[in-house]
Amino acid sequence: MMSPISSNRPGFTIMELIVVLAIITMLVGIGLGAYIRLSAERTFEGHATSVAELLSLGKVISQRTNSPVMVQCDPYENSVRVVRETTITLFRFEDVSGGTVTGTGGMEGLIKNAQSVAGYIGMGLEFGTQEGLKCSNSYVEFSSNYLLSPPGGLLIEAWIYPGDFNGERFKQLLGKTSEDEKENKTKTKEKDTFKKRYLEEHRFYIVELREAYYLRLTESYALEFGIVPEETAYPFRTRNGVIKANMWNHIVVRYEVDDLRIYVNGVNVSVFWVSDEYRMIPLYKMKESQRELTMPKRIPETDQPFYISAPGDSFYGVIDEVRIGAIAPVEEYVIPSSVHLMGTKKRIYFNAKGELDPYYHSSDEVVLLTDRFGYKPPPEEKGGFSEGGSLNAPPTPEQAEELKKEEEKQETDDRDSRMAILRVSASGEVSLSFMRWSKYFGGGKDEE
Known part of the structure; x- marks a missing residue:
């Protein structure tokens, strides 16, 4: 015979259930917090x-x-990005017999009125010093090669020994230039000092560059670098005097999409854009529209010849160990x-x-x-420049309280x-x- 169920059996009270649930919740919270932190x-x-x-x-x-x-x-x-440098060609000028220069990769150029002299390493080429010859006729010309227009980025490295710029001395170091060359010998009477000096320095400047890039040295011993996708554009330049005359200078130019860095003897020198108003604008202050105009996403693929020095704009001095390279991304992690x-x-x-x-x-x-x-x-980084600051009034009590809370949060x-x-x-x-x-x-x- 079954015994009746007793209604007086002790059970859990509501309070006990709440306490148990609270303990379980606390343990889960501790465990979950530890798991999240771990x-x-x-x-x-x-x-x-x-x-x-x-x-x-x-x-x-x-x-x-x-x-x-x-x-x-x-x-x-x-993000972290791995970028590889590859050497497209290296010109060492050790053997210039037969009036030609041969670089690695089989690139061969024809020497015009330049002579072999002692270089920084071994032998180099001296331009613009022959008796009875115009400096504008001293260069090495290479036929067009698409490898010299790398799509990812461009690397230029060279040792140069510039002479004193006396009179009409020309100063292009290297580059791809248009065959449609004209000399602009017009001088300016502008009152603006930089504009006047700039135009005077470029009185023999090749004004009809098309689909080109170039590296040149001005009479003020500043470096200029420019890329011209379709028509004439204004270049980038360093401060005056970064290159020293009558001594060896090592130059590295790294151009990567929207970034340009120029090193002279291992020092990263400031780079400025020469605007259409002939103003020197620091690279970091350039507007996006200006960057898109003057810094194309890739080096133009051109059929122009490549020059060391240049016709109509020749360098005056010795050049050695010229390396042209490509900069290409390998992997990126965001x-x-x-x-x-x-x-x-x-x-x-x-x-x-x-x-x-x-x-x-x-x-x-x-x-x-x-x-x-x-x-x-x-x-x-502001490239050596700093923005001006301002003085603030003492904080109000409400602001002081907010600052205190912020400090406490920062301590945590x-x-x-x-x-x-x-x-x-x-x-x-x-x-x-x-x-x-x-x-x-x-x-x-x-x-x-």
């Missing part, structure tokens, strides 16, 4: 590892291809917005041996990443945020370590 840390470590692998890839590619490689870390785009590259743009150059190139780096390079919420990189971010330190040694080896934000900027040395 997942975030692993994600941060994963992205940092990906950046380290890309830096290491630069070393590996340079060793395997025996060619220089550049890795660009851009915090403004939050970092998610939860992780940030720190600092300003950084370029890391590996030489053909996979080591940090001492021409660009005097010590180890360090790349920093952080998961700090809301991190923003500092304003882009400092305590919780992590950093990844990627160090590239002189040998090109990449090491990765992690540290809390507060320890790194607070002088802490203990890494996690």
